Amino acid sequence: MLLADCAVELIPREIWRHPAVVNYCRKRGKTPGKTLLDSSYHHAAMRGLRDAERRGRPDILHFTILEVLGSPLNKSDKLRTYIHSQAGNLVEVNPSVRLPRNYDRFKSLIEQLLAEKEIRTESGEVLLRVEDGDLRSWRERWGLRSVVLLSETGEPLNRLGGIRELLEGGRPVCYVIGCFPHGDFSGEVKAIADMEVRISDYRLDAWVAASRLLCMLESVLLPGPGGSAG
């Protein structure tokens, strides 16, 4: 699964001196260039930024990745997760990583990741790693059979034969969830997609879209009380 176009970036230099940013960083003992942009706190400073309404929402990634990593599909080791940010960073996620539930700590971890390019356990296991290269080379490296964007303007999934149909065949399928608050996927993400699919008649939050997709996948791929109960 690819969590794409995440609204996650360090505070851009052009607003480092804005009072909202200066105050925020002073209170927390941080430097702007090593701090995540967060529209809840930097809203006033973000007004002049290009595409401001799409940026500064690490909470969306936080909710969504906790939903994904906590899923039975991930716990049964049948899922690989990557994070892709609007700034173009691509991050490999160790399926067994336990990310902070606390939002401040989650943000601090991502700040550390962006500075150091990887997060390891004390025993040296890599939990998160920034990868080199773009999405196109990433897709090729994985030999993905199909890249499926979840989008409210996509084709309804049941008209496509449902999730079983998408899963058939040998090579892995990648599902893409957009983790941005407004607008459409970026050109970079759209360029690697084979189809756009809609799983609900409602506009879903990224974490709800992720959980519904995972629930459908689990109903096909996992046996047991959860898998076959629907």
Place this chain on the structure above:
Amino acid sequence: MLLADCAVELIPREIWRHPAVVNYCRKRGKTPGKTLLDSSYHHAAMRGLRDAERRGRPDILHFTILEVLGSPLNKSDKLRTYIHSQAGNLVEVNPSVRLPRNYDRFKSLIEQLLAEKEIRTESGEVLLRVEDGDLRSWRERWGLRSVVLLSETGEPLNRLGGIRELLEGGRPVCYVIGCFPHGDFSGEVKAIADMEVRISDYRLDAWVAASRLLCMLESVLLPGPGGSAG
């Protein structure tokens, strides 16, 4: 749906003077008696508290209620949600409320709710309201046919005939999700339950359990691309 035994309470008087609490409140300009207990920040102060490992986790409620309110089932107005805290508070949730995505703002809203007993929009609509009475009288008032606890030690749902079986009959069914980090449901919650059900072979976070249950309910109760896709 009842989000039960939530680890949400104001900082108890016995630790108001602990340095971890004093520092936290001073930095944020808050008074301890009007501030939510949060183990991420008050861990050192909580060591002496009874049942400390079950308390001070408003993040669990935050994740779970956003998952619940964002669900297609809720958006189609087929769900009612109540919050029940370990301290015994019962809160009615307006299905159309849009709760803050930001954790600090969510906590501030709950603090305001506990102080004022209700939250209204500017036009006077009630969004959240603390109810009088206990769970037993609440169950009677709703005329619930069945109260189903989701629990990792419950009976596997597929052995019970799946979610369709539970939904049959006229009166409403209440599903109960525990929003606490450790241990079992309280005696108060267990006393109103008719059965305990397990929906996965894995131990699930509260928000993952909620989303899987909702996904199953939606597959039965909602038509459309999401409902029939599994």
